Structures are given as structure tokens and as C-alpha cells.
Amino acid sequence: MRGLHYSAVHSNFRTASFLVLSAVLQAFSFPFAGPLPLWRAALAWVALIPLLWLLLATPPPSLRRAALLGYANGVLWYLLTCYWVYDTMHTYGGLSPAIAGLALVLLCLYLALYHALFAVLLVWVRRLGAWAAILATPFLWVAVELARARVTSFPWNLLGYAQVDSHTLTQLAPIVGVYGLSFVLAAGDAALTAPLLMARGQTRRAAGVATIVFILSVQWADRMHPSATARGKEAVVLLQPNLQVGSGQLGADTLAQSGSELTRQAALLQDDRVSLLLWPESPSPFETDRTEFTGPAALLARDLGAPLIAGAVGVAPPQYPQRSMRVYNSAVLFPPGGGLARYDKIHLVPFGEFTPYATLFQFASGLTEAVGTFNRGDSRAPLQAAGHRFGTFLCYESIFSDEVRQFTLAGADVLVNLSDDGWYGDSSAPFQHLNMARMRAIENRRWLLRDTNTGVTAVIAPDGRVMETMPRHRRGAAVMHFNFSNELTFYTRHGDLFAYGCALLTGCLVVAAARPGARPQ
DSSP: OHHHHHHHHHHHHHHHHHHHHHHHHHHHTSOSSSOOOHHHHGGGGTTTHHHHHHHHSSSOOOHHHHHHHHHHHHHHHHHHHSTHHHHIIIIITOOOHHHHHHHHHHHHHHHTHHHHHHHHHHHHHGGGOHHHHHHHHHHHHHHHHHHIIIIISOOTTOGGGGGTTOTTGGGGHHHHHHHHHHHHHHHHHHHHHHHHHSOSSHHHHHHHHHHHHHHHHHHHHHHTSOOOOOOOSEEEEEEEOOOOTTOTTSOHHHHHHHHHHHHHHHHHTOSSOEEEEEEOOOSSOEETTOHHHHHHHHHHHHHHTSOEEEEEEEEEOOSSTTOOOEEEEEEEEEOTTSOOEEEEOSSOOBTTTBOTTGGGGGGGHHHHTTSOOOOOOOOOOOEEETTEEEEEEEGGGGGOHHHHHHHHHTTOSEEEEEEOGGGGOSSSHHHHHHHHHHHHHHHHTOOEEEEESSSOOEEEOTTSOEEEEOOTTOOEEEEEEEOOOOOOOHHHHHOSHHHHHHHHHHHHHHHHHTSTTOOOO
16 A cells, blocks of 8 residues: 555656646746747757656546646646736736736636647547657647637747747748747657657667757758848837836826937938838827827928837727717827828737726726726728838737738738837746747748837847847837838738648547547557
8 A cells, every 4th residue: 555655646746747847848948038048949849748748658648637737737837938917917007916916827727728628639639549649749739829819819929939039940930820830849849759658669769869860950950041131221210218117197298209309319310311210109108189299290200201100099089979089009100291090909908908898897896997998990901101001010919920911911011010018027028029029020021120118129020030129128219220021921821721720630630539439549
């Protein structure tokens, strides 16, 4: 009995250790309060191995146990990679430490259901054989990532983003998007797991060596990649006001004048003509019905002869009588010749810019009173001025690949991302957010101009390289350079076709594993 007890304790300790190890490796594959070193990005090639080993070892776990294993791994991973949600809600959102902590835990408990789903699918498909499960792993992983994006609308840190600096693997992104990189990484993890499941011998060693050689070849190819993209020929002035969250009491006239002065000074230092001016989202937003904002902005665009795109609160008349004014989180374009155009944010942040199912949360009015009440926009048409089209999207929208590509498909010859990452504080989130935006540039082969309140403000080349940037938390305006482009990639034209193909194959495998002859192996 003592031996059986020791064996059970040892087995449980090993299982817990493997779950923690896999969660830590997954988390360390992404930025932590700074740029991601290449050696940590390489951890994505092995991050899933401990989890896969638990799910694919003989005898296979039950579906219930598989769900628990995947769920525990997911909770740990989300706690490690999305810890910044606590600071956002407590420090900047005004929630008490207990409520902010509870919100973080509930978010992780919810999102971890996707890891549980992957684990259940993998063990179910294992009924077709261990090798069938190994081969199915990348398809199942991508199908679950697609569900994260389409069902929960929180595709934060998909596995493929870990390789945004791999100029070899990112060649796939203009064809299959970030999901293609996730597929390759999951396939690599599965291939490295396979030898661990084999009987000891030369076959096992040969499979392991072959997989390691493949991964090292990819890393070596990155080192041999051509030098950086040449600097663009067009000039843009990006304003970084570095306003602290909670500075909404500052007057629009003061902010507009200050922003205009900084932008004008930077533009006058540029030898050639400036093609574009950018002002980001800020915690003290401008409103489109106030001349304190529209007057200085329009004057600046006219004087410098360049369109200005600024983050603002778009105010519009009610659609129906006796209704309140409509309010949007917007990007406003001031052409140099006068007038005004606006993009209204479509993908709003739940519990940040609106309260989903608001009637259900009436009991928690104290928690939701600080939540924005923005209306949702309805068009992803690029903003047009000076003969060019600017695909402009706001903050959180940059993590939705299939939505950003619609701006390019509609004719945008440059992408513009306005954001206020000050809500994230000095956490990992600004750098994780930057890497996801970089993938949008790669998928669409477009220059991406990213203007933020506190950083990271940067110009990103079509291959994902950060060409020019401003230091975080520095107030000022900087002249950077980019190019216009009209190329349409396969991904731009067809979107997540590859990911949906993985989801379709996953469905077929689930049905095949349900046939009477299939048995756990």
C-alpha cells in the first residue's frame, strides 16, 4: 500500500510539473515587459511537448482527465501571459485589488476552456492511433486558435506570434496568415514529442535528431536572411503626447495647441515634404463637435499641406428622435484642403468600451459605471486624402488579422494603427501588442504606422521589421519614413482560408474517431 501511495504521489507530482513547465515555456515564448529575445522565441518549438506527452502517453487519459489537464495548463498560461489585466483594471480602471484580481482569474478560467478543448480533441482523435494524433496536432491547434478569434474575440498571443522575428517562417504569413506559423510550431512540437512516445532504439533517436536538425535549419536560415529593408521615401510625423491615464481633465484646446506645436516643429525639421501627420488615441480625448479640437487640427493640416489623422471621440446626431447622441471611438481625417472624414471603431473592447448584455449586469452597476458606452461603427472603408487611402484601425483591432486585411482589400496603400497603450502600464502588453501589429504588416505586405500615447510608437516595414521608433514615455513628435504600396497578397484576398481548412479537417477527424471500430490506443 505504501508503494502504491508513493507511486500515485510521484505520478501526480510529475503531471503537475509537466503542466507548469508547458505553461511557463508557452509564456516565455512571448515578450515580458520588453522586446522578445530570439532565444526565448525559440522556446515555442518545445513549449507544447510536456502537455502533448501527458495527452499522448500510453495508456491514454480519459476525456475527462484530458480536459482537466488542458484546462489547468490553460489557466496557468493565461495567468502568466495576461497578468497585466490586473494592473489595467486596478491601477487604471479604478477597481479594488480584490475585484481586479477576481476579474483576472475569471478571465483566465474562461479562456482556458480552449486549452481544454484542444486536449479533448487530441485524445479523442487518438482513437485513430497514436500517429494519427501526432499528425493531427497542428490541425487541431489551429482550429482551436480560430475558435478563440471567432467565438471569444480574444486571439491574444496566438502561438505563431512568437516567430514574428523569424524572417524565414514569416514568409508564410502573406499566404496563410499567423495561423500558418502556429501550424508549423505545433507540428514541430508534435514531431519532437513523437520520439518520446516510441520504443527505445535507433528509430526513436533518428526521429529526434531529424526534427532537431529541421528546427536548427530554420534558425540558421534566419541568420542568413538579407539585411534590413531600406528606409521609406515618404515622411510621416507621429505625435506621442505621453499623457497619463486619468488625465481627462486637461482641456481640449490646451492639448490641441500643444500637439499642433510639437507636430509643426518636427515637420519643419524635415527637409522634404511631409506626407502624413498622426495623433494617437489618448486618455484625454478630443471630440469632433468641439472647435477647440477641429480648429487647430484643420489649421495644422492646411499649413503643412498634409492630411492629419487623429484619435478622437466621434459625436453624431441620434438616428431616431428622442434618442441620445451617438458616440464613437474614432479616427478623424483632416485633409489639407479642408473637410473631415471619420472611421468609427467596429471591434469594441468588452467591459472597456461597452458592456455586453448590459441588462444582465445591472446588479453590478458599481463595477460597470466606468465602462465606456461607445456605439459600434459599420464600415472598414479606408480614409482618403491627397490621392492615397489610409487603412486606419484603433488599438485592440490590430489583433484581428481577418479584419485588418479588409482595409487593404478595400484599397488601403498604407496601414495606420492609433492606440493608447498607456492602459497597460509598464507590463508585457505594449510589446505583445506591438508584435501582433507587426504581423498585420507582414500578412498584407504593407507599411504600418503605429502611433501611440505612451509607446511603442513605430514605423513597421512590410516584412515586419521595426524600422524607426520612439522611446516609451517620451513626450514629443518624430519624423519617420514609409512607402505606399498596392500589392495584394493571397492572405489579403482570401483571409483565413487555411485556418478554416484546419477546422474542417478537425471536424472530419472527430467524426472518423467516432466510428464503431475506433478505440483508444
